[in-house]
Amino acid sequence: ATAAPARFASAHEALHTVFGYDAFRGEQAEIIEQVASGGDAVVLMPTGGGKSLCYQIPALLREGTGVVVSPLIALMHDQVDALVRNGVRAAYLNSSQLAGERAAVERAFLDGELDLLYIAPERLNTEGAKHLLARGTVSLFAIDEAHCVAQWGHDFRPDYLALAELAERWPEVPRIALTATATEATHREITERLSLGGAKHFVSSFDRPNIQYRIAPKLEVRRQLLDFVRSEGVDAEGRPVPGIVYALSRATTEKIAAFLAANGVNALPYHAGLDPELRRSTQDRFLREDGVVVVATIAFGMGIDKPDVRFVAHVDLPKSVEGYYQETGRAGRDGAPATAWLAYGLQDVVQQRRMIDDSPGDLAHRRRLSAHLDAMLALCETVQCRRQNLLAYFGEASEPCGNCDTCLEPPASWDGTVPAQKLMSTIVRLQRERRQKFGAGHLIDILRGKETPRVRQYGHDSLSTWGLGADLSDQQWRGVVRQLLAQGLLATHGEYGTLTITDAAGEVLSGRRSVMLRTEVERAPRSRGAKAA
């Protein structure tokens, strides 16, 4: 076998000639220097920060082929296409290829005709692939989406664990691990599990100052979304701008897309269940046409290099802060103002708790999912700066940002101790005295003194808390429940979202602890003109 020769003598020359850029950004130059000179690196850099060059350029400076481990086949394809257009000799190996194509790539690698070789982790973990790499010359290993190795992270992939072996088998080959989402715990896990103890660490700020974060209680989500798209979905000249709306289920993406389309928005659904041909064309239209709004499951957006996405909206609660940060990070990669908008409600909490309860896997796994959800809820319910909360989650201290909803319109808060006590004691009475558990809807009916058939059936109008909460509206009560859940004072269980109190609630019931709640504006939906889909 022959080693691919070094293509350039200096990083600047490669930057200029291949990529057409004048200067490095952030820490790119230092990272490239570290890897090109044979050292290991761990790189934490937000989406859009320019991670790819950090391994592509060293691969062009070193003899041999740079091997890039990447979990997303679609992304691989696009990256390789873009590199080839720039004159880089790049190829990939994955399960979507025919045997003949794969053999041609393997031959090119062995003949020293590849600067970069992309490979999926499950493929790299086969003896065949390792044998292939051993016969040729590897200039470096780049491990993209390195947070996937973290079992405590939000996107664990077992195939990543085996990548630890690279250090043993190729001790002299530099390795660079990169990710756009890493808490301190994940950062530590990446370093340990990938045996990167001797690596240099490059941690960029995770702040995306041009993104305005906004989180609203969910009332009538489709109308709220339409209001949002009508106000944020146009530029200064009133022309529609590109955006992404994320929903958890395929069915929701289709319904929301149809609703937006019926109201004059150029909206298209996107999810893994759609025909590949249609998915391709939707992606193409999003990239090429003006002002397309894609309503998608999280499958959409990874690896799509569209710098001018002006908004990302979530109509369902993301499962983790990492996921939320990654998805919202797809807005405003060009640095111009962009908005991240999220609507979430009590039902989101109930639904996600249920999904966690039902999820396969052991207790530790469910605890992990639960901790991720709790952090997401804390971000939603904070009365402080959203960005401060978000950055603190990633271990970064900051000042209030002035560009999020809580900074721009500081939320009023009120003392919700008494309503919290009324609700909690209703739950406790029913559970202790009658061995019954109920969801929020029925508990609120009791507190508001509504004579529903269910109330009559169970004789709940004889409870001492019956009608004690008539001073708050249904919606206000739902807000109370949601916030108590987020504060860890209540817990929800099972299919019906039955509520129980937590140990921490004892202090509230006994009056030793007060509960401050965010005041929510009850506002009538504005877009009355909305048509049903």
Ligand code: ADP
């Ligand atoms: P990441 O992988 O961190 O999300 P990319 O590597 O995809 O980011 O880079 C984001 C965008 O920034 C790409 O369009 C890339 O071409 C561009 N870019 C990267 N580095 C530079 C640079 N030094 N100068 C100008 N543009 C850059």
Ligand code: ZN
């Ligand atoms: Zn702020």
